[in-house]
Each structure stands twice: as C-alpha cells, then as structure tokens.
Amino acid sequence: MSGVSEPLSRVKVGTLRRPEGPPEPMVVVPVDVEKEDVRILKVCFYSNSFNTGKNFKLVKCTVQTEIQEVIASILLSGRIGPNIQLGECYGLRLKHMKSDEIHWLHPQMTVGEVQEKYECLHMEAEWRYDLQIRYLPEDFMESLKEDRTTLLYFYQQLRNDYMQRYASKVSEGMALQLGCLELRRFFKDMPHNALDKKSNFEFLEKEVGLDLFFPKQMQENLKPKQFRKMIQQTFQQYASLREEECVMKFFNTLAGFANIDQETYRCELIQGWNITVDLVIGPKGIRQLTSQDAKPTCLAEFKQIKSIRCLPLEEGQAVLQLGIEGAPQSLSIKTSSLAEAENMADLVDGYCRLQGEHKGSLIIHPKKDGEKRNSLPQIPVLTQGRTLEPQHITSGDFSPVNFTLNLEAQQPHLSESFSIESDIYAEIPDETLRRPGGPQYGVTRDDVVLNRILGEGFFGEVYEGVYTNHKGEKINVAVKTCKKDCTLDNKEKFLSEAVIMKNLDHPHIVKLIGIIEEEPTWIIMELYPYGELGHYLERNKNSLKVLTLVLYSLQICKAMAYLESINCVHRDIAVRNILVASPECVKLGDFGLSRYIEDEEYYKASVTRLPIKWMSPESINFRRFTTASDVWMFAVCMWEILSFGKQPFFWLENKDVIGVLEKGDRLPKPDLCPPVLYTLMTRCWDYDPSERPRFTELVCNLSDIYQMEKDIAIEQERNARYRPPKILEPTAYQEPPPKPSRPKYRPPPQTNLLAPKLQFQVPEGLCASSPTLTSPMEYPSPVNSLHTPPLHRHNVFKRHSMREEDFIRPSSREEIEGTQKLLNKDLAELINKMRLAQQNAVTSLSEECKRQMLTASHTLAVDAKNLLDAVDQAKVLANLAHPPAE
DSSP states (O other): OTTOOOOOOOOBGGGOOOTTSOOOOOOOOOOOGGGSOEEEEEEEOOOSSSOGGGOEEEEEEETTOBHHHHHHHHHHHTSSOSOOOOGGGEEEEEEETTTOOEEEEOTTOBHHHHHHHTGGGSOGGGEEEEEEEOOOOTTHHHHHHTOHHHHHHHHHHHHHHIIIIITTTSOHHHHHHHHHHHHHHHTTTSOTTGGGSHHHHHHIIIIIIGGGTSOHHHHHHSOHHHHHHHHHHHHHHTTTOOHHHHHHHHHHHHHTTSOSSOEEEEEEEEESEEEEEEEEEETTEEEEESSSSSOOEEEEOGGGEEEEEEEEOGGGOEEEEEEETTOSSOEEEEESSHHHHHHHHHHHHHHHHHHSSOOSOOEEOOOOTTOOOBOOOOEEEEOSSSOEEEEOOOTTTSOHHHHHHTHHHHGGGHHHHHHHHOSTTOBOOOGGGOOOSSOOOBOOGGGEEEEEEEEEOSSSEEEEEEEEOTTSOEEEEEEEEOOTTOOHHHHHHHHHHHHHHTTOOOTTBOOEEEEEOSSSOEEEEEOOTTOBHHHHHHHTTTTOOHHHHHHHHHHHHHHHHHHHHTTEEOSOOSGGGEEEEETTEEEEOOOTTOEEOTTSSOEEOOSOOOOGGGSOHHHHHHOEEOHHHHHHHHHHHHHHHHTTSOOTTTTSOHHHHHHHHHTTOOOOOOTTOOHHHHHHHHHHTOSSGGGSOOHHHHHHHHHHHHHHHHHHHHHHHHHHHHOOOOOOOOTTOOSOOOOOOOOOOOOOOOOOOSOGGGGGOOOGGGSTTOSSOOOGGGSOOGGGSSSOOHHHHHHHHHHHHHHHHTTSOHHHHHHHHHHHHHHHHHHHHHHHHHHHHHHTTTSTTHHHHHHHHHHHHHHHHHHHHHHHHHHHHHHHHTTOOOOOOO
16 A cells, blocks of 8 residues: 555564574563453454344444454354354454555554554544455365354455456456356255245345345346246256355355455565566465466465564555575565555465464564563463463464364453453443333343243243242242353344233233343243143143134234334244233244334345245245244244144144245135134235235224134134934934925916916016006906916915914024024035135145035034924924824
8 A cells, every 4th residue: 555654563472483492481461451442343254144234233332452352252252153263264354345455464563553654644433444264275265165154254245246246347257157056055945946036036136235245237148038047957957956055156266267365466576686477376486477368376385484574665656575494594575565565464474374383473573673572461261170270381382273173262251351351342232232211121140040840942941930020929920041152143132022012001911021131141031831732732632712812913913013014023823832821812932033114115034944835925935024924924823823733734844835836725614613703814924025914904803703712712612502303213214304284275377378387477667677667557357367376375374373473482493593503504614615715726725624514514514404303393292293194
C-alpha cells in the first residue's frame, strides 16, 4: 500500500528475534485490564446462509489482546461450526471497503497495534474484519475431509470469491455447472425433479433469486425459457450427489479455471539484476512463474526458511528477505508497497508454522532506537481445579497451533477465564437476545430444588423441581439444563428459547418462570402433571372423545394465531411439543426452533436438524419458514391428535417424504376424524403457500366444527337414552310381524281414459308461472266431475292413519322420533362422504373416500331397517297390526 512508511512494529519480547543470536529473555509486566481501552471488534465470517451481511461476531477485547486470541474466541464460540481441528488454517484480514485496501493481520499483533498502524489511515467505520482460511495443508483435499466445518467454510469462502471475481469470466457451461452444484448442495433435501414443477422454479426465481447461483450476465444473454431448461437438465446430472460430493466437485471444476490453493504476487526477484516474475505461494512452497505457459520453478520450501524480514525502500516500495537454510544469501523479493510485502510475509510465516518444525513466528522486526520492548502479559491457564493461574510462556509455546489444538479442552471454562482474570473474549450478545423492557426473569439457584429427571433434550437433561417464589409459595416446575461442555453458540441457542418465551403471554402457551444464565445454565418453566400430549393420547385413546380432540386442536390453533399476530414462526408444531395442563387444556411449548421474522416475509434456516415429516414442501426444498409453513405443520399436528399420537408418514423415511408430497399425496383421513375437519386439513396442505388459510380463519372454522361436534354429542347422548330396545325373536320364527290390513273401500270407476299418472297433474292455471291465472269459478265442482278426485282418497287414508296414531303409546312415539333423528344424521353423514369423494376424485385419497362413502351407506340402511322395525313394534304394542284378510 502506498503511503505506509513503517514496517510491522511488533514490540512483544517473546516474538522478536535477532539475526545474530538467540531470542532475548522475556520480561513479564503485569497488565491492569481495568485501565486498558476496551474495543469491540465486528468480525465477519461466511456461513451456510444467503444472508451474508448478517454473518458476524462481536468480540469484546482490550488493546493488548492478540489477533490469535480474537480468532480463537470465534472458533471457540461455535458460530463457524463444531469440532474444528484445523484452527491453524484461519487468519484475520482487515479490508478497507471503499478502496479494497487489504492487510493480513499477523496472529501475534495486538488490537492496539492494528489500530495505530492501519485503522488510523481511514475512518473506523470503513474498515471490516474478515475471518478467512489462508493457510492450507499440502494435501488439502484429503485433510479437509477430516474437518467438515473447515471444509464447508473454505467452500463458502471460495464460492464467494468466485461470484465476485470469476463468475463473469468463466464459460456459460462452467457457470451452469457451478451454479447447479450449489443448488444441489444447499437444497440437499429437494428431490431430483423438483425444479421440473413450474411453481418450484418460480419460487426459486422470485423468492430466493437466481443471482445467488448464476452470474447476471449469463441470465441477460439467455432467453428465460432456454435458461430454465438448461438449469433443469444440468441439475438432473447432480441430483444424486451428497453435500460433500458437491463441494469436491465444485473444487475440481473451478480448479480448471483458477488457482484455488495459492496466491500470486507480481514482483521482482533481486539476483544481481531485477527479474519481474509472478511469485506463487501455496502449500507446495514458493515458486516463480515467468510466463503463463511456463512451468512454475520452485524457489524454496517452507521447511527451508529460517527467517523473514520486511525492509522499506524509497517511494513506498519494500523488500521481503527470506533466509534459506544452506543458501549463501537470502532470497530478496522487491514489492510495489510495504503492505504487499507484509501480506506476503504473513503468508509465508503462516505456512512455515503449518508445515515447518518451528511453530513460532519467523518474522524479524527491526528494533528502533530508544524503543523499549514490552513483555507478554500473563496468560491465564486452567489447572485441574477451577482456579486460574498465570503462566509464563514463550512465543513457541503460545502459537496459533497450540492454541487451536486445545480448543475443546478450554471450552467448558472459557467464560470463567474471561470473568476472573480479564475482560478478554467476553461476548457481546446479539441485540435480539437483549430486548429492553418487560419483566425480569432472573432467579437465584437457591430457590430451585431439583428432583427426578423427566427426560433428555438436545442441550441437556430436563428435571422436575420445586421453585419457591418471593412470596414463599412453592411451584412445581420443569428445569431445562445446558450441558457443561456446550459451546458458546449452542448456549446462545439454548437461551434463545427463553428469550422468546419471556415475551409470550397466552393461556395455551407454556409459561416461563425464570432463567439462570450462570453456569450451569437453567431455563425454569411451569410443570404440567399430565406430560406430553403424544403420550397422553396414547394412554387414554380408549376414553378420549372426538369432541375433546377437536378442543385440543382449537386451543393450539388459538396459540398459533397469537404467535402469528406477533410475527413469530414456531417451526416445530407437533404433539411432542404440546403439554397437557388438564384433561380439558393443552399448552404449546418448545420454542427452541422459533424465530421472530419481524419485517421480513420469511426466515431461512441454516444447518439445523429439522422435523422433515412435519414440514411443508417449501420448507423441505428451500428451508423457507413462514406463517403458511406453520399452518401446514399445524394441520399435521391435528392429524397426530386425531390419530392418537401416531407419527405422520411413519411408513416412510425422511428422504422419501418430499417425493410423496410432490406427487400430490397427503396423509389419509384418521378413522375418527370428522369429514369437515379433514377437508380443513387438506386446505392447510395446499402446495401453494398463498392458498392456505391463516390461523385467524382456522380459529373460526375450528370453533364452528367444535360447536357442531358438541351438538352432535348432545344429540347422541339424548338418542342413547331413547333408543328402542333390540327385540330378540325366537329362532324358529324368522318372518316379520304381520302388516296392518288396508282400508276396505271401493276404488273409483276409471271413466277417464288418461294414464293414472296424468290424473294427478296440477292444472296449469294453478301454477304461479302460468301467464293467465285461472279463477276458481272456472273450475268444475267435484260433484259435477266425471270421476272422484284422488285427493279424496288421500284424505281418507290420512284420517285413517291419524286415528291409528292416536292409539300408539307415548313411549313408542318417542322411540320412533329418536330413531328418525338418528336416520337424518346418517343421511347427512352420507352426503358429506359423497361430497368428500367428489372433491378427491382425482387424488390418491379417492379409493379411501369411496370406501368411507360405502360404510356410511351401510350405516344408513341398517338404521332405516331399525326405524321400520320400531314402527312395526309400536303397532304391535298398540294392537294395530292385523293379519291380511284371506
């Protein structure tokens, strides 16, 4: 960089080395942390998410904090991922956003030195700290397979560089391959033919954006239909690849266009005369390239390098001198700026630490006249107890390698070391985790007594306990605990459930009692004696009524409507996350996956274990979570409730679920589920999220269904009391009782030659639709008619029937009326089954609906026979049944 006039000014004794002798002894000077300046560094990093602007970590440190400690604190936090084994590959880069000026920060520089040397050149807000993988092992392809977190991080870093620097330069075929590989890797649960469906591709194009996968120039050059067809065909080639296979395929494909494992510098070699070359530095050593077609020539291996020195020259230029073992003179490299020389020195020094025998720094810093060397501060080291002791170490002992190899050993006590010895590494939590206002939920551990273990969760055990509040009242509570070896990032995720719950207030949502943030971390919630709804349904399936199951669904729907009103998505609605407070009340809990979406339309999940069988197609394919996806999950939860706790799609594996949903198949109707409720479920399972009902509408619909089921239950209870007893006939007598005799009267003479059916036609003049309404005077009198009107015969029969009805007993009449109402209900059920069969005529539920329709028809026929038997029995009791006359 032009304008930088000073070399790296390291002043720590343990890291300085004189060319003529051994290193000076280290002088330890205690550091008063309270009097030092405190800094908060915003370090950006890559993640498995499209929200690149939101991927950062806030690190609280002092001016004496070294860069290697900043890097280690981020790796320890778990924000990058778990089980990082290649921590020595990471470096920190300082980038000026307006000029693209770049400085690689040496691990042993302090934050204060960075501020004095670089940040003072521009405004502080214009600088950005980036966590990068800069130093790669020799066979990095195989080495990264053993560290999956570092492998994925290097892939994200490389892909980001590709989209910014190379995407517009590669061929259309390569851009198409690399874009489809990222599609397959990120949407790993998406079936191979998902993009063939127009709605899925439109969602990918409009909601996600093709710009994240393919360069804009390519999209502008191709026609939309042609571009879509090319994506579909290329995606089919990689449909069977797993995530790691996609990553390796990406590396191999991009390596044919750019050097992904090395850095190239345009500089001059000073060998008596200056030779302009491209200096290539990578895992294979330091090599020179005189032309694009020439083969690289090895200048030095990292194991041969014994010292590194940066010297400034006139006009802003600089010289990088590398001491080579066995060489009569050092390798001198002239650069255009001091910043470039320092970046090369950091790169060479990093590879020397990674591959060489010496784990300390090889950079030699010239000592200025009159400058006094400071000493390393005391480093807190954990002993076998829980106290911290200062330990004097040398630069070789406290290297990034040694530090990162012991990450897991230091994780359980990381927060203790921060709070006891200094403020270094103390984390600044996200703003969303510190919402101002509201009640305080901090409780003391002495007020909680733990009893038996109720179960085990992802973060730790769940205990039954007793909490004594400030009034002295004892409350039964459930205590969620966090494992002691849990990373800081997992601890934040564990506490995020409590952060969301403390803002919720609803009668059908689990109540939060308090939080204990000190180690071990506890979340204290109200305990409900009946346990999880899934187990409760399974234990009481023989006694629970449909009305109660609908009530449970209605209560959970009201809780979800409340979450919808505050822009919160739950993402894990299932009977296992619902607790039974009483036989008539359930409450929604487990907000570990919940997120506030606030002004955004949807939330995109990163690498998280998700309940596939409960999720909507857009959530499985694109990790898109909205209120509409919660509606889908709620319908699946209703299916669980009506099935008494059965797991949805229990006959399928997770990988097969999305294929079934893409074909249009849905969960079958439970046996006891009312047809109108199942119809509501199918609406919630619409493939298009915009067509699904909202929770406010579902509350109204479920309230109507609950009231209808309540009325039916009252009707059935009433009918059960008045149902006629079943008559047990003798085995020898199989014929029905005799029918009553028909009335004895002479039929009227058939003087009219018209057909009998036409005799009953109403004259047109009596119809309201007649153009001329005939007056009553124009009709002949019945006396003058040529035949007796059939109406007279009907009236005679009606009067005769009424006379028989007068003799039927009141008890028999009530039994007939009750049976008649039951028959009406059966007829309504058959009509609903027929409508359901018509709605699902073209779906996979067609056969099931037809079977249920036939079952309802059989029930109607049986009850109709019972009605006739009840009428006959009533006539027999009333002595109105007479045998036919012979």
